[in-house]
Amino acid sequence: MAQIKPFKAIRPKKDKAPFVVSRSYEEYDKKELKAVLQYNPFSFLHIINPGFKFHKTISGQERFKLVHNRYLEFLEEDIFQEDGEPCFYLYETGKSKFRTLGFFCACSVQDYRNNVIKKHEDTIQRREKLFADYLETVGFNAEPVLMMYEDNPEIKSILLNATKTTPEYDFTTTDKIRHRLWKIANKDTVSHLQTIFEQMDALYIADGHHRSASSNLLSERVKNKSESHQGTEAYNYFMAYLIPESEVKIYEFNRMVKDLNGYAKEEFLIKLDEFFRIEKKDEGLYKPTQKHHFSMYLDGEFYSLYLRKTSYTFTDALSELDTQILFKTILEPILGIHDLRNDKRISYGYGKYNLIKMKDSIDKGDYVVGFSLVPINVNEIKAIADAELIMPPKSTYIEPKLRSGLAIYAF
Known part of the structure; x- marks a missing residue:
């Protein structure tokens, strides 16, 4: 009521x-x-x-x-x-x-x-x-x-x-x-x-x-x-x-990270392979169009990351959010980012041309790697709220x- x-x-x-x-x-x-x-x-x-x-x-x-x-x-x-x-x-x-x-x-x-x-x-x-x-x-x-x-x-x-x-x-x-x-x-x-x-x-x-x-x-x-x-x-x-x-x-926030936490590029890609099927994209700017698919920009190249669902367990509404998946599979365990709100190594961006801005920032050397996601939808927001759960910071720009x-x- x-x-x-x-x-x-x-x-x-x-x-x-x-x-x-x-x-x-x-x-x-x-x-x-x-x-x-x-x-x-x-x-x-x-x-x-x-x-x-x-x-x-x-x-x-x-x-x-x-x-x-x-x-x-x-x-x-x-x-x-x-x-x-x-x-x-x-x-x-x-x-x-x-x-x-x-x-x-x-x-x-x-x-x-x-x-x-x-x-x-x-x-x-x-x-x-x-x-x-x-x-x-x-x-x-x-x-x-x-x-x-x-x-x-x-x-x-x-x-x-x-x-x-x-x-x-x-x-x-x-x-x-x-x-x-x-x-x-x-x-x-x-x-x-x-x-x-x-x-x-x-x-x-x-x-x-x-x-x-x-x-x-x-x-x-x-x-x-x-x-x-x-x-x-x-x-x-x-x-x-x-x-x-x-x-x-609802718009998405991209994630940009300043370093690979000590990993070389090849080592980093091998770490990602545990959770994702990785494909290099040659057609220029690449933006994901489906849930649980991600775009990554690294060393001048775009990659698509497809979640291996056999390697990741969905337990509740929070675990199904792409921002949470990215955090639990890459940002925290591989890149060592535990505090999404306060860690100075990670930044966020949103907006119509943000994929281009993300690429430009990485090409200039301000960041090393960036990730693009599809926007979270209203039903996901309601499912999180109904379950009294909390989204990761910078999950939505509304x-x-x-x-x-x-x-x-x-x-």
């Missing part, structure tokens, strides 16, 4: 929205970030980068307090407004070949604790605490957790019907992505959607594991400090963007990537 709630969003005034919304802070290089901050006074980046105003790098609790102050200034200057009634916020984003239609809502931390909201990635306690500290100080959340639900024709009909009205926002950002947002305020429609989700056994986190974990930690903190906790307060929920699982786009500042959840 999944609980979802409408909320009163803090969001940009209609004429300011295209200028306010921003990509994730980490996606900007230094030059682009400086240009946006210098020439766009409405950008949400001013809120999360408050030191720019003082020409100073500010961190820690001091930064958190200034973020809160910048947020208040956006409210005072009528860049932001607060809606007068709780709503769901229908949001369509994307380009012609890939678009998603979902809605912003508030999801329950109790569902997170009870595993109604299911996860497939591990979180780092230090990062959980840091973001919980941030949320507690600033008093709002502007980055929704991306969650998926099983495709439902009734929900689809409700959402498509809502798109027939005039949107609150309709604009295209400079990366040619169109953004449209509608308010779903009708109480009967809100109640209908809530009833449908109450009949669902689970929601699945696609992206935002640390954000949801930190919201859970914040809720525990505030509850323990409160003498009148009831469970319905805003801090018992966090903002999410819910989309049908068919509209989640879209859509949501903008900050479009809808803000205050508590």
Whole structure:
């Protein structure tokens, strides 16, 4: 039984929205970030980068307090407004070949604790605490957790019907992505959607594991400090963007390793032969197209690696993941990489042209060997989450990537 709630969003005034919304802070290089901050006074980046105003790098609790102050200034200057009634916020984003239609809502931390909201990635306690500290100080959340639900024709009909009205926002950002947002305020429609989700056994986190974990930690903190906790307060929920699982786009991460752990090329290939049937590819770039098949680039040549299923045992959903197979057959036992998150010898890449980038990096000598995989699919993610297992780091790169500042959840 999944609980979802409408909320009163803090969001940009209609004429300011295209200028306010921003990509994730980490996606900007230094030059682009400086240009946006210098020439766009409405950008949400001013809120999360408050030191720019003082020409100073500010961190820690001091930064958190200034973020809160910048947020208040956006409210005072009528860049932001607060809606007068709780709503769901229908949001369509994307380009012609890939678009998603979902809605912003508030999801329950109790569902997170009870595993109604299911996860497939591990979180780092230090990062959980840091973001919980941030949320507690600033008093709002502007980055929704991306969650998926099983495709439902009734929900689809409700959402498509809502798109027939005039949107609150309709604009295209400079990366040619169109953004449209509608308010779903009708109480009967809100109640209908809530009833449908109450009949669902689970929601699945696609992206935002640390954000949801930190919201859970914040809720525990505030509850323990409160003498009148009831469970319905805003801090018992966090903002999410819910989309049908068919509209989640999943890309793979390639793996690149700096050395062969002391092995010569021939010795390394002999080690691989225990688990894989190896074929050299002469047709140029080679990318795998099936599960349990891998592409390897080594010493100027591509190889296909076909898993020998007689040499590898499938025991659970995790053991069937290609990222786990690569870890258990090559990265750990042969290349000596035990910590996929922190070992400096391994790097990861994703994107449309990443196979070319991987080849170029190895040809330049930055790395010695690289591996390409097929993307993990939605059913594999759900199987891992249902079994309460954890994927290896950098198993998935998931879209859509949501903008900050479009809808803000205050508590």
